[in-house]
Amino acid sequence: MAQAQLPMNPETVDNPSEHKAWKWYDYFTFNVDHKVIGIQYLVLSFVFYLIGGLMAVVMRSELSTPDPDVIDPTLYNALLTNHGTIMIFLWIVPAAIGGFGNYLIPLMIGARDMAFPKLNALAFWLNPPAGLLILGSFFFGGAQAGWTAYPPLSEITANTAQSMWILAIVLVGTSSILGSVNFLVTLIKMRVPSMKLVDMPLFCWSMVATSVLALASTPVLAAGLVLLLFDINFGTAFFKPDEGGNLIIYQHLFWFYSHPAVYLMILPIFGIMSEVVPVHARKPIFGYKAIAYSSLAICIVGLFVWVHHMFTSGTPPWMRLFFTVSTLIVAVPTGVKIFSWVATLWGGKIRFTSAMLFAVGLLSMFVFGGISGVTLGTAAFDVHVHDTYYVVAHFHYVLFGGSVFGIYAAFYHWFPKMTGRMMNEGLGKLHFILTFIGTNLTFLPMHELGLQGMPRRVAMYDPAFTFINQICTVGAYLLAISVVPFIINLLWSWKRGDVAGDNPWNALTLEWTTNSPPIIENWEVLPVLRHGPYEYGMNGQSSEGAIETPEDAPVA
Amino acid sequence: MIGDRAPSVASPVLSLVSSPQSSLMTQIPASLITLTIGVVVTLISLWVGQNHGLLPEQASEQAPLVDSLFNLMITIGTALFIVVEGAILWFLIRFRRPKGDDSDGLPIDGNLPLEAFWTAIPAVIVIAVAVYSVNVFQEMGGLAPDSHFMMGHKSPDAVVAQAPTGTSPVAGDTLPLLADDATVLADGSTIAPGEIEYGYGANPVGSGKVPDLLVDVTGIQYAWLFNYPDDGIVTGELHVPVDRTVQLRINAQDVIHSFWVPQFRLKQDAIPGEETGLRFTATKVGEYPVVCAELCGSYHGAMRSRVIVHEQADYDTWVAQNAPNPTASSGTVAVNPVMNTADMSDRQYLTPMAETLGVDAHALAHLHESDS
Incomplete structure (x- = not known):
């Protein structure tokens, strides 16, 4: 809490009884420790990942035949709506930002906690009720208008469930705003005194960009959704064209947030990549400043591309052209990051740990998803593939092949820090192989489905597409299976894994200078920065033994 | 136009990264290898761009326009894909940790000309794609959705x-x-x-x-x-x-x-x-x-x-x-x-x-x- 502001004051560590580890029940309380909150986010979001994944499996089962013969089409629409909602708002965002962000940011900058610990806990505890609202909405048919919730469909379908859905999104949106304020203040004000902004690990930079983006865009979504809520329940007519409302304005409000939301889901992952790749390649990150500033560039340009989701909607020609150009420009800073990570591999001593495999898998699939993203960015081509499986394929390449792979890489990389035990590498590699094959098997053929004429969000389709759909379904089953070794690995390693020690990867960022798991106030005595976060092989420390000494000194 | 760009994407990257590897390729000059790779990648990309067969048949005046844009992007995309994925695979194999070697890699943390290069080239590519797509958009009639259509109506x-x-x-x-x-x-x-x-x-x-x-x-x-x-x-x-x-x-x-x-x-x-x-x-x-x-x-x-x-x-x-x-x-x-x-x-x-x-x-x- 406040004592985190007094890093060198010995009184902050006066009470040794506080240094005991948290008990299991602490994780179910309004605990203000950022590490507890981080793990709360991770566990909760992982549970929702499994729920959202189950929904996907049911949908893919339905799509193994052209007819709607497995489930009712109404339930199908509820599943597709809530699959998207859960995966975005209750899995990737809370896991990447809430989970790893909360756990790692104070540890990476030498702080004892976040700037506003109670606010932090409050932000987390907005998530469980949101999850319950989503799950509970199924008793009322479930929201069925897609995660985009376009009116008029969202206003005339399953009103109770749609209202619960809106409330859930507003809750997680509020959580996101609170979290972003907290991250920004923490990163700006609470770095250990010896750490300048350009000494921060790149994950911290990506969280700066993420937080700015969330603060700028989330209120707009909240506004749009509250208007929608009023239309549904209180007889207003913001989005009712026959009563003077306008449908297009909702789409603008929605996408003004929801396009930046894809950067909310990928920027923290870019940060994770910039941490994992150098450590396991034993190389300094290539182009630190380019990566740091490209996050900010993505953050700024990303606020001005939202209309590319509306190229076939009610948008005039100049808008379609302007947003074509702005969308394509995002490819430049994104490319800078990709090339920098590839260059980081060059000349390294690459260790094929599970974390590194997922990072490299992410890299290879994100290249593909990025290229298909450029094709979608042009209004002239998007007119053909908009709202088709080509789009589904694209965003699963960047969100599953990108974000989820990144979260997996982060789990393997920081699990030893969180639990003090290593994850099993054999199971990890099995997990990677199954996931990598499953991802490509599921999502690669979807490009062709979309190009050939299959729209998205359908429970029944032209029988000509049956075969390709069945390939996708097999891939989805493989993806479902791939989670099993991961869960076994998590549970088994948590109890029985090899003891990790403080710094099993010989990494140079500050979180590795404390115990594993870290003590409650993170360090007995705060560390002093002696070198940058990525100086592998530099300053004459090329052998493994020398790496961890500079920061061990002040602790000892 | 497309074909020319692909080798220029490939060559400087490859020549830059392959130069310190003289031990690996002592016999052949690196520039020759780069050139060959560039030509091959270009040819493959051009072929893929014209023969991917991913799109359904064309049945409107607009269809060939859209497809020409897609084919251009597929061509560039294929070249980028091969070069980047090729680099990833090559680096992973070439720079895998030898057994028992716990030392660190080369202490290289940046290269300004290279970074400027890979910022500028994608920028040029996306601007070219943008210009071309605007042209296609116009040819498709995208700029004139409100064009006059009531005149001289048959009725x-x-x-x-x-x-x-x-x-x-x-x-x-x-x-x-x-x-x-x-x-x-x-x-x-x-x-x-x-x-x-x-x-x-x-x-x-x-x-x-x-x-x-x-x-x-x-x-x-x-x-x-x-x-x-x-x-x-x-x-x-x-x-x-x-x-x-x-x-x-x-x-x-x-x-x-x-x-x-x-x-x-x-x-x-x-x-x-x-x-x-x-x-x-x-x-x-x-x-x-x-x-x-x-x-x-x-x-x-x-x-x-x-x-x-x-x-x-x-x-x-x-x-x-x-x-x-x-x-x-x-x-x-x-x-x-x-x-x-x-x-x-x-x-x-x-x-x-x-x-x-x-x-x-x-x-x-x-x-x-x-x-x-």
Whole structure:
């Protein structure tokens, strides 16, 4: 809490009884420790990942035949709506930002906690009720208008469930705003005194960009959704064209947030990549400043591309052209990051740990998803593939092949820090192989489905597409299976894994200078920065033994 | 143009990264290897760009334009993909940790010229793609969704007081004129003058020209209704003559739908309260699917119909067979809701009820066949 502001004051560590580890029940309380909150986010979001994944499996089962013969089409629409909602708002965002962000940011900058610990806990505890609202909405048919919730469909379908859905999104949106304020203040004000902004690990930079983006865009979504809520329940007519409302304005409000939301889901992952790749390649990150500033560039340009989701909607020609150009420009800073990570591999001593495999898998699939993203960015081509499986394929390449792979890489990389035990590498590699094959098997053929004429969000389709759909379904089953070794690995390693020690990867960022798991106030005595976060092989420390000494000194 | 760019992407990266590897490739100069790789990657990319076979057949004037843009992006994308994925794979193999080696890699943390290079080249590529896509967009008619289409309409009674034709080739400057025409035109029919702001209209060549056929398209849950104001035909399937410009005026009654013909490469949302439009010229006789591309409810996936592209003669026959009784066809009352139902065929009578009855496009089509 406040004592985190007094890093060198010995009184902050006066009470040794506080240094005991948290008990299991602490994780179910309004605990203000950022590490507890981080793990709360991770566990909760992982549970929702499994729920959202189950929904996907049911949908893919339905799509193994052209007819709607497995489930009712109404339930199908509820599943597709809530699959998207859960995966975005209750899995990737809370896991990447809430989970790893909360756990790692104070540890990476030498702080004892976040700037506003109670606010932090409050932000987390907005998530469980949101999850319950989503799950509970199924008793009322479930929201069925897609995660985009376009009116008029969202206003005339399953009103109770749609209202619960809106409330859930507003809750997680509020959580996101609170979290972003907290991250920004923490990163700006609470770095250990010896750490300048350009000494921060790149994950911290990506969280700066993420937080700015969330603060700028989330209120707009909240506004749009509250208007929608009023239309549904209180007889207003913001989005009712026959009563003077306008449908297009909702789409603008929605996408003004929801396009930046894809950067909310990928920027923290870019940060994770910039941490994992150098450590396991034993190389300094290539182009630190380019990566740091490209996050900010993505953050700024990303606020001005939202209309590319509306190229076939009610948008005039100049808008379609302007947003074509702005969308394509995002490819430049994104490319800078990709090339920098590839260059980081060059000349390294690459260790094929599970974390590194997922990072490299992410890299290879994100290249593909990025290229298909450029094709979608042009209004002239998007007119053909908009709202088709080509789009589904694209965003699963960047969100599953990108974000989820990144979260997996982060789990393997920081699990030893969180639990003090290593994850099993054999199971990890099995997990990677199954996931990598499953991802490509599921999502690669979807490009062709979309190009050939299959729209998205359908429970029944032209029988000509049956075969390709069945390939996708097999891939989805493989993806479902791939989670099993991961869960076994998590549970088994948590109890029985090899003891990790403080710094099993010989990494140079500050979180590795404390115990594993870290003590409650993170360090007995705060560390002093002696070198940058990525100086592998530099300053004459090329052998493994020398790496961890500079920061061990002040602790000892 | 595309082909030239690919080796330039490949070569500096490769030459830069391959130069310190003289031990690996002592015999052959690195530049020669780079050149060879560049040429091979270029050839592969060009071949893939032209022969990927991923797209369905082309059946409209716009389709080859869209495909040429896609092919260009596929060409560039293939080159980028091969170079980047190739680099990843090569580095992973080349720089894997030798067993027992716990040392660190080379202490290289940046290279300004290289970083400037890989910032500039993608920037040039995306600007080139953007310029080309704007060009395609214009050729498709994307800049003129509101192009004038009411002039010289085939139905003479309806256009008696029409303004002089061809006066307004430029998009957007016709508002007052058309607004005036609206009252003249009203004439008891449902035709309203076109003030379509959204969609695809005339291309620069066809700008100012009057489309050969005007069809009102209405999306309802879960069917498309096609209304031919000139001929008084209402149908669940779109029939158009080949090589003629067709203007669609697209509306939706209940929720947002999206009119899509994959073989035409055209799509436009049907938005309640906001008329949109598509102008196209079908170039190939045949039957193509009409797909709803915007989630519109439980049976969204079943909202499929057909567009049938006829030779002109066949189309005329189809019109003759399906137009309402000629005695009643003054040309203005075709879709008048108060017209004498006795003059209507079963299908015409039933079509407006389709929504209430929940009859879908296929059922309507069926009706149509039994009708003719």
